[in-house]
Amino acid sequence: MKLNQIIAIEKGTKSRSLQELTESHHNLQKTTLLAGISRTYRPKDEEGEQFPPESTRVQLRAEEVIRTTSEMLTKLFDVVATKDWANCQAKADVIIDGKILLAQVPATYLLFLEKQLVDVYTFIKKLPVLDASELWTFDPSADCWATEPVQTVKTKKIPRNHVKAEATEKHPAQVDVYYEDVVVGNWRTIKFSGSLPAKRVNELLNRVEKLQEAVKFAREEANNQDVTELKVGAAVFNYLFS
Structure with a gap:
């Protein structure tokens, strides 16, 4: 199994586990499901009135709920453990133009980078640009752009x-x-401006787009590694409920 497959099923497993755990918890609060009764009637003498027996079966057994809940949570614990242990080993290089920019980056950090670069792209996209109707040259003395x-x-x-x-x-x-x-x-x-030439902004946008692509490729590579399925949940719940 691949790490990306474990990641894909983790969310669904968590959702089902939470739903089943909540349902089990609510059922155990319904005391009527846990209770049963058996009643038979015998008159004092043979001529006395007869009544049919009455019975209510126990519909829910706490030990059975513990067993099924443990089985369900064991699967969740195993899936998350498999993912987290694999994440400790899942690493890949971030490569741009054939050169390694970041070496052996953990998959979790690659995910962080991918999200942060979206905000960086938005920041660059909104940088102020020089008025294209003017001819600008950089004025070192004013440390900004100036017109003739x-x-x-x-x-x-x-x-x-x-x-x-x-x-x-x-x-x-x-x-x-x-x-x-x-x-x-x-x-x-003479007009002065602290804005940026459009060419400069476009260069920055191109760089962040290339980095976003490289990080995405690296994350896919890291998440494509084989994982060893771990079985840790049984140890936890055997201790808790044995």
């Missing part, structure tokens, strides 16, 4: 007069006021 400087002008509205009609002896000059945008300076803008 962009220069924009600063303007100010200056009022101007437009003479529509010159003044005469009878009428004042007709003047319209308008505003003209006049350049008064220049803005030099």
Whole structure:
């Protein structure tokens, strides 16, 4: 038998054992199932009224429940022991690109790794990415990414007069006021960001995916080893109920 086969049947065995143990426990609380009676009637004289005998059979015997419960739990104890003893020996290498990243990792730790890497993948997937509409270069002095400087002008509205009609002896000059945008300076803008280039995030995602695959393969290999079926339950329950 393989370790993965033992793992596959362990859950079902535990579930059935718990169900049967609970049922046995509840049945033993029903005192009517444990009780029996036998009654016969004999009149004082031959002319007296006759009554048929009455009897109730014992439907449940505690020793029988102990025996069946022990048998059921013995199987569970044996399955779990076989798995746990085998897990002490079940190991495999985590290999990436033909190189051993982790050597002889226990199957239980491989299972832990497999679950944790799901959270690591989610963490990497949500890393902030640089705005693709900008051109970024790394600025060592600022220790982050920066855009090329962009220069924009600063303007100010200056009022101007437009003479529509010159003044005469009878009428004042007709003047319209308008505003003209006049350049008064220049803005030099550099954007900074602590986000990551999309290429970097994709590289990290690729790495974690490769590691997830390698861990899964290693776990399958570790769990594919042959196991020796152990019989430890009998010793436990022979001691308890003999």
